[in-house]
Amino acid sequence: MLLLRDIRVKLVVVILILLSSAYWPTNLPSLAFILCVFSYIIIALKFPQAKLLQGILLGLVITSSHITYYKSLNHLLYSQGHDITIKGEIQSLIAFNNRTSSILVQVRDINNHSMKFYDLPLLRLSIRDYQKQFNQESETILFKQGQLWEMDVKLRPPIGRHNEVGYKLEDYALAKGIHSYGKISNATLLEDKPSYRTQWFQKVYENTVNEAHQSLLLALTFGYKGEISASEWRVLRNSGLAHLMAISGLHIGFVFAIGWWLGKGVRLVFSQKSQRWLPIILGCLFAVFYAWLAGFSLPTIRALIACFIVSILLIYRLRWPKHQLLLWCLFLCLLLNPFSSLSMSFWLSFSAVCVVFLSLHFYQIFVYTKDQPLFRKWQQVIFIQFALFILLAPIQGIFFSGVSYLSPFINLLSVPWVSFFTVPLSLASVIMEQFSNDIAKIGWEWASLSISSVWWLAKHAEQSWVVLPNHINMLLYAVIFILSLKLLLPLRFFIQPIILLFIGSLFIKPEREWQVDFLDVGHGLSLLLSNQGHTVVYDTGGRWRTGSIAESVIEPILHHRGIRSIDGLILSHSDNDHAGGKNYLIDTFSPNWVRASEKGSNHQPCIKGEEWKVAGMHFTAIWPPRMVSRAYNPHSCVIKLSIDKWSFLLTGDIDAISEMLILNQNTFDDIDVFLVPHHGSNTSSTKRWVKVMEGKVGVVSAGRFTPWNLPNPEIKDRHLDNQVLWLDTAQLGQISLSSKGGKLSIEGYSLHNQNTWYRKLFGDNLNSE
Structure with a gap:
């Protein structure tokens, strides 16, 4: 001991x-x-x-x-330069033309220099430039897992957008073991030997193409999420069922159990001592097969480790306490990849296991009764589900900015249904694909039908989503922490003062009088203008086939702040990089008004002479002179915003002629901060304009690694020569301006943790270009 x-x-x-x-x-x-x-x-x-x-x-x-x-x-990798020729094996399952933007490639050769078997960098490469060479339909498959290709690629370090919350590309790359991003300009197929997994996937894809829930079936069998639409993801998230439609530890464990019981059945029939370990062997084989279908993703590897440890304990008849089993699983997972702790799935999976173990412990202490075994089992399942809902709420609040209050009830019905019907039917259909196409099709029909009832529940539970802002998450953490102390430590004499101080400190926060946020949206524009608990959004960033900046950047930030509706939305003009997320933002946050210079049934005018106020924020439109049928760059709605003693000039994408006309009609001596027009391109920011902005703070919204190479170096130098304090979202990430002690406070979110080893490594790779 x-x-x-x-x-x-x-x-x-x-x-x-x-x-x-x-x-x-x-x-x-x-x-x-x-x-x-x-x-x-x-x-x-x-x-x-x-x-x-x-x-x-x-x-x-x-x-x-x-x-x-x-x-x-x-x-x-980078010692060979940024423009290199590689020979690499495709690691992504399937890449459809016009439906896939990037693929994973494991490098075998760089500039005709072969790599050693233990030195094989992993790249994520954009195939958009390569796709331009083809005119085929979107269903055409360009790349398959297992193929060997020679490619001309341009590398770039995995540096992404930096906002106060949301997706971090550097963290994702490190957790997945990706060493560089890049784009393919040309590719030649060397060996067309697709993996067995790809061949199985193609058969399944063709047989399920007419099924209503093909996207979910592919996710449950192969871990392939490329067919799941953004609207389907929202339904799964808002109903609390996102975990159920991905191959997770729950599914691997259940498949292990199927193999276990099948082995026990065979052993009972033949009654041979040589088959003593058959249940364990079949359980492990079933689990490995399912993990192979999923491409041995991080969640499946974690589940396999747990299955193997349990199997070893069973073989040697060892009894370990639950916390020791958890520690060894955690240690072995981190031993294989310590950077996996940067992934969301790592924290969700291990937190869920911890909660299940704690629930079982406290169930035995406080709830356990000597009732009928069946009733006791259901009582235990219900207790665990509600414990998962309560104790995982703050973690879900961090990653998803909310929870579904119906999720315990939905999961009580959906988890056993999917585990006992959908998963076995799907796996049986995958196997039958190799023997009988007709029987496999029947299996897929039944599997899809089994999902229909779960999907019906999810659709009806979608409105149960509750936003959990950051301060509520901190309060939940405080309550859970204090309850844990009370259970584990004898703090009877001073626990109450600790509770009061800890909870009280959550509400003693320095409140900013106002805040203006230039969000990091890549090539595009979006600003959040906030004061006294009211928010106005200026532009929404871009939209693409599977999502938008409004969904991936603006929504998480607003929910993180506890904002469920916005006061207004201003659209500078109608280009996609400025107004692409308009519809999503309107549907999700229901602004009281929308202002634009383009004619629209629901638009209020944003033209010269219009003025309005929102919670101490005074808006004055100074351009364009009239409404237009379609607002292009020169028609951008230019706003002068006054908050307290500070003034901002928001310029959209105005051009040189618009600048000249605006300067002829206005003076800007009182402006403190201005938005550099048109992302710092040379179509604007004339010498006269920049001279007027001399000594002010200039913010440019631009993206790294874009084909436009903005901001233009000459334009940047022109501003610096006029003593403009140059702030660039491509370098600083989200730029937040506020007032502290009567002075302008500037915060750039990419500066957070910039001295960690991998952030520094990626920056060095960028500078070596």
Whole structure:
């Protein structure tokens, strides 16, 4: 028991260090240092009292090794330059023409230099430039998993948008082991040997193309989410069923159980001692097969590790406490990939397991009764579902900005239904594809029909979505933390003051009088204008086939702040990069009014002379002179915004002629901050215009790695020569302006954690271009 306790201490220490791997500074230990530390660990094994130090040193060695390996592959890749020719194997399942934007490629050769088997960088490459060479229908398959291609590619580091909340490209790349992004300009097929998984997928795709729920069937069998539309994702998220339509630990565990019971049945029929371990063997084989179908994604690997540990315990008839099983699963997952802690699925899956174990523990203490076994099982399931809903609410609030209050009830019905019917039917149909096409089609019809009832529930539960702003999440965390202390520690004499201080501190927050946010939306524009709890949005960013900036950037930020509706929406003009998310934002946040310079049935005018106020924000439109049937760049609605003693000039995409006419009719001596017109292109920002803006703060909304290469270097230099404080969202991320102590406060969100090793690594790769 003492040995087990020592091992648990070491495991906890190692796990904590591995979890910190993504936050290490840029100055990392050398390989020689790692070897010295490893030698010390071997020596320290003779001294049990040094278990804490052993855990620390072991964690340092593992983490340093992973970081060193990842950095070495990056340096190897970029040492050949940014424009390279590679030979690589396709890792993505299928890439459809005009429906797929990027693929994963594992590099085997760079500029005719072969890679060693352990030095194979992974790239995510855009295929849009390559697609332009084809005129086929969108159903045409361009790339298949397992094919070997020669490609001309241009590399770029995985640097994405940086906003206060939302998707982080750097974190995603590191968690997935992607070393670089890039684009394909030309490609030649060398070996057309698609993987068996691709061949199976194509058969299933063709047989399910007419099924109502093909997108969900493909996600449940192959982990392929390319057919799930944005509207379907919203239904799944808002009903709390997103976890059910992805291959997760729940499904792998259930398939393991199918193999287990099948093995037990065979063993009972033949009654041979040689088949003693058949249930465990079949369970593992079934689980591995399902994980293979899913491409051995991170969630399936975590589930497989758990299945293997349980199998070993069963074989050796060992009984481990639940927390020890959890620690070993967590340790082995992080040992394989410590950077997986940057993924959302990591925290959701392990948090869910922790909650299930805690629920079982407290159920035995507070709820357990000696009623009928069947009733007791259902009582236990209900208790776990509500514990998952309550205890995972703050985590879901962080990742999804809300929860579905009907999710416990929906999951009580949907989880067993999908587990007992949909998943077995889907897997049986996949297998039958190899023997009988007709029987497989019948299986797919039944599987799709089984999803119909779940989808009906999800659609009717969609309105149960409740936004959880950040301060509510912090309050939930505080309550859970305090309850845990009360259960674990004897703090009877001072727990109440701690509760009052902790909760009280949540509400003592420095309130900003106002805030103007230039969001990081890539090539496009979107601003949030806030004061006294009221918000107006100026432009919405762009829209693409499967989503929009309004959905991926604006909505998470507004929900993070607890905003469910906005006061107004101003559209500078109608180009996609400024107004692409208009419809989504209107449908989701129901603005009281929409102003634009383009004629529209629901638009109020945004033309010269119009003035209006919203909660201390004074808006004055100074351009264009009249409404137009279609608002192009020169017709951009130019707004002068006054908040307190500060003035902002929002210019949209006006051109040089518009600038001249505006300057002839207005003076801008009182302007403090202005939006650089048209993303800093040379079609605007004339010398006269920039001279008028001398000494002010200029903000340009632009994206990195865009084909337009904005802002134009000459335009940037022109502003700098006129002492303009130049702020660029491509460099600083979301730029938030507010007032602190009567002074203008400027915050750039890409500066957060900029000195962590991988952020610095990606920046060095960018500078080496």
